[in-house]
Amino acid sequence: MKDRIRQIIEEVKEYRAGSEYDAEAFRIKYLGKKGLLNDLFADFKSVLAEDRKETGQLLNDLKSLLQKRVDQFKAGFKSQEASSASFSDLSLPVDFQETGSRHPVSIVLNKMIEVFNKLGFPVAEDREIEDDWHNFTALNFPLDHPARDMQDTFFIETNPDIALRTHTSSVQIRYMEKHKPPLRAIFPGRVYRNEAISARAHCLFHQVEGLYVDKNVSFADLKQTLLYFAQEMFDANTKIRLRPSFFPFTEPSAEMDISCNICGGKGCNICKYTGWVEILGCGMVDPAVLENCNIDSKEYTGFAFGIGVERMALLLYQINDLRLFFENDLRFLKQFRSVV
Ligand code: PHE
Numbered sequence: 442m443k444d445r446i447r448q449i450i451e452e453v454k455e456y457r458a459g460s461e462y463d464a465e466a467f468r469i470k471y472l473g474k475k476g477l478l479n480d481l482f483a484d485f486k487s488v489l490a491e492d493r494k495e496t497g498q499l500l501n502d503l504k505s506l507l508q509k510r511v512d513q514f515k516a517g518f519k520s521q522e523a524s525s526a527s528f529s530d531l532s533l534p535v536d537f538q539e540t541g542s543r544h545p546v547s548i549v550l551n552k553m554i555e556v557f558n559k560l561g562f563p564v565a566e567d568r569e570i571e572d573d574w575h576n577f578t579a580l581n582f583p584l585d586h587p588a589r590d591m592q593d594t595f596f597i598e599t600n601p602d603i604a605l606r607t608h609t610s611s612v613q614i615r616y617m618e619k620h621k622p623p624l625r626a627i628f629p630g631r632v633y634r635n636e637a638i639s640a641r642a643h644c645l646f647h648q649v650e651g652l653y654v655d656k657n658v659s660f661a662d663l664k665q666t667l668l669y670f671a672q673e674m675f676d677a678n679t680k681i682r683l684r685p686s687f688f689p690f691t692e693p694s695a696e697m698d699i700s701c702n703i704c705g706g707k708g709c710n711i712c713k714y715t716g717w718v719e720i721l722g723c724g725m726v727d728p729a730v731l732e733n734c735n736i737d738s739k740e741y742t743g744f745a746f747g748i749g750v751e752r753m754a755l756l757l758y759q760i761n762d763l764r765l766f767f768e769n770d771l772r773f774l775k776q777f778r779s780v781v
């Protein structure tokens with residue numbers, strides 16, 4: 442019996458399964474209920490006492506060898522199956538490559554730029570890390586004046602003269618230092634304020650600043666420019682309303698509301714049942730600001746405005762939480778494919 446087992450062990454070691462079918466036949470032949478192994482265990486009962494130990498050992502060796510071979514065959518066919526599927530089945534559909542989409546803030550910003558380009562305002566940009574002169578002092582924020590508290594500022598710890606710009610109005614100064622009137626441009630960009638983040642406020646957002654300086658520029662020009670802008674961005678029936686306000690760098694100053702684009706002015710929760718929503722700050726450039734940039738304020742006048750881009754996007758897309766713009770959740774972002 443011992444020789445018989447040794448012979449089977451050799452057979453099993455040499456056997457190669459050519460197919461999955463062969464492997465299964467092998468398993469049934471040796472490990473099946475009526476297979477060889479069970480037969481051998483049945484015969485084991487008649488083995489003489491002195492041979493029992495050695496024969497038992499051989500039988501156990503055979504059993505674990507068989508189990509190992511069956512497992513090897515199975516694993517081999519499985520991996521072959523996987524690799525042949527990915528290489529050779531040309532009828533399978535290809536992987537879907539998702540195309541990207543523009544960020545809603547970019548879509549709205551591009552549209553704003555387009556509208557102002559049509560009115561002859563080219564785009565200019567400048568730095569986000571500003572000094573006190575360009576962000577505040579040249580814009581008529583007196584030192585120690587409470588107006589500086591209007592915007593909570595991120596200062597650089599080692600140098601309180603340097604800060605992240607709190608508005609794009611700083612680019613008005615940069616632009617007027619480099620260009621002499623007549624001048625007209627818009628300045629889009631990021632601005633930073635030290636604010637607690639909530640659905641309605643963020644420490645980072647975008648503005649589009651506008652500036653026009655020439656002889657005889659009047660408040661009527663400002664109003665007409667902004668009316669055109671509002672009707673291009675929303676629809677031709679959009680109305681505007683200017684309310685007196687205060688900014689250190691404009692005089693007179695105003696805030697502009699548009700008739701609520703959601704309810705058409707009838708009153709809803711977006712406009713808090715007033716029919717109007719605020720979209721920007723504006724005014725006539727203060728003569729002192731022109732003088733700070735060496736522009737003769739007796740000869741020239743100008744207007745300026747600053748529009749919040751996220752604010753426009755909230756209204757255009759009826760989104761109720763500013764934070765969504767900065768979380769970069771693709772499920773949110775990919776909804777905005779079309780230009781407004
Ligand atoms: N800089 C102002 C703000 O951030 C907006 C503004 C710009 C107002 C230009 C008047 C003129 O609130």
